[in-house]
Amino acid sequence: MWDIVIFGAGAAGSVAAHVLARQGRNILFVDPLVEQSIKVGEALSGAALRTLRALRLPTPDQSGPHTPIGGNLSCWGSEELIATDFFHDLDGPGWRLDRICFDSALREAATASGAIFKRSRLAEIQRVRSSWRITLADREVILAAWVIDATGRNASLARCLGAWCIRDNRLIALYSIGQPSKKLSLNRTVIEAAPNGWWYAGLLPSGAAIVGLHFVPKSLKGVPYREFWSKAFEKTCYIKKIFQDVVFGPPLIARDASGGCLNSPNGDGWLACGDAALCFDPLSGQGILSAIYGGMTAGMTVHRMLSGDASAQSEYKLRLATIRRIYQSRCKSMYEGENRWPDSYFWLQMRQRTPLGN
Numbered sequence: 001m002w003d004i005v006i007f008g009a010g011a012a013g014s015v016a017a018h019v020l021a022r023q024g025r026n027i028l029f030v031d032p033l034v035e036q037s038i039k040v041g042e043a044l045s046g047a048a049l050r051t052l053r054a055l056r057l058p059t060p061d062q063s064g065p066h067t068p069i070g071g072n073l074s075c076w077g078s079e080e081l082i083a084t085d086f087f088h089d090l091d092g093p094g095w096r097l098d099r100i101c102f103d104s105a106l107r108e109a110a111t112a113s114g115a116i117f118k119r120s121r122l123a124e125i126q127r128v129r130s131s132w133r134i135t136l137a138d139r140e141v142i143l144a145a146w147v148i149d150a151t152g153r154n155a156s157l158a159r160c161l162g163a164w165c166i167r168d169n170r171l172i173a174l175y176s177i178g179q180p181s182k183k184l185s186l187n188r189t190v191i192e193a194a195p196n197g198w199w200y201a202g203l204l205p206s207g208a209a210i211v212g213l214h215f216v217p218k219s220l221k222g223v224p225y226r227e228f229w230s231k232a233f234e235k236t237c238y239i240k241k242i243f244q245d246v247v248f249g250p251p252l253i254a255r256d257a258s259g260g261c262l263n264s265p266n267g268d269g270w271l272a273c274g275d276a277a278l279c280f281d282p283l284s285g286q287g288i289l290s291a292i293y294g295g296m297t298a299g300m301t302v303h304r305m306l307s308g309d310a311s312a313q314s315e316y317k318l319r320l321a322t323i324r325r326i327y328q329s330r331c332k333s334m335y336e337g338e339n340r341w342p343d344s345y346f347w348l349q350m351r352q353r354t355p356l357g358n
Helices: 011-022 047-054 099-112 156-160 225-234 287-306 312-336 345-351
Strands: 002-007 027-030 067-069 071-075 082-085 094-096 116-118 122-128 131-136 141-149 165-167 172-180 188-194 197-203 209-215 246-256 260-262 270-272
Touching: 002 011, 002 287, 011 027, 011 099, 011 287, 047 287, 099 116, 122 156, 141 156, 141 287, 156 270, 172 225, 209 225, 209 246, 225 246, 270 287, 287 312, 312 345
Parallel strands: 002 027, 002 141, 027 116, 071 188, 141 270
Antiparallel strands: 067 094, 071 082, 122 131, 131 141, 165 260, 172 209, 172 246, 188 197, 197 209
16 A cells, blocks of 8 residues: 555656655655646746755756746836846746756656656545545556645546635636747746736747736637737737747647635645645746645645644645735735726736635
8 A cells, every 4th residue: 555645746746756755655646747848837936946955856957958037027017127137036046947857857856766656647536444545547446545636726636535626816828839030039037017918928948939928718708819819919018029030839828827726725634735735826926836845845744644743734724824825915916016907807807806815
């Protein structure tokens, strides 16, 4: 029987597997690893490097497939484009990741620490006395004392166990990837507020540009995604100038970008971490950092529980509730900092966010 089975082998799941394996736990982590050419959510803050180093996990550097981010260019709350630098931060610059390589490196670190990885997915799970009877997609049946949901925003394991997702204002992100027709030098992230949403853009380590519009679904009014994105792109002040020599391909990547949480992040013999437990509006810049920190915290919590520390569960729940309250307060403040379009449906919705504590 496994001590812990973790579903999900992204950043949160791999970090949890690594932490638990280093504590001598018998760990299986499971993920179907759906093939992707590009995985969005590629900006890593400098603060995350401290956690990675403390856990003896691989960190991005110039010798790898990742590139440093020198700072931001932001048009928010005024017509000006304001530059901020990261190089003077105590934690150093952020990094634009090749997410597929980064996630793979974390997964390899977890297996090097003793965790076993299996490419599969959950088919069925049942509570049998004080353990779990798990059937995988290939019909293999396994037993575990504990299970962890690190399946991302879908929270597929937690929902199987009766939990449900609470979402703040609905937010959709539409990302387009394009190739510059001539060399484009840009080591910053560009953020631009617009009447119908806000834009995020930068250069991936491959040299391709990634440009994303964040909006509420009602803004579409039946217009196809590509047409909506293209028309909004043409109305930007700075994004279209910076990326004027980029040829964007036809496929768009659409993602749920809403903030939210589970009604409860843990229960009898299980807990959720990463985006499965708490997910963030990308404006907060907390995505990958939260996944790494959440995986670490989940691993430590389950280790404590298996060691007989019954208080670990309630402390975990309280910690996540505190993180969510702080996030909601900061996110609300950021959206309230943009007042140029007082009658815009998008900005009215984002300023009238879910009340704190919900």
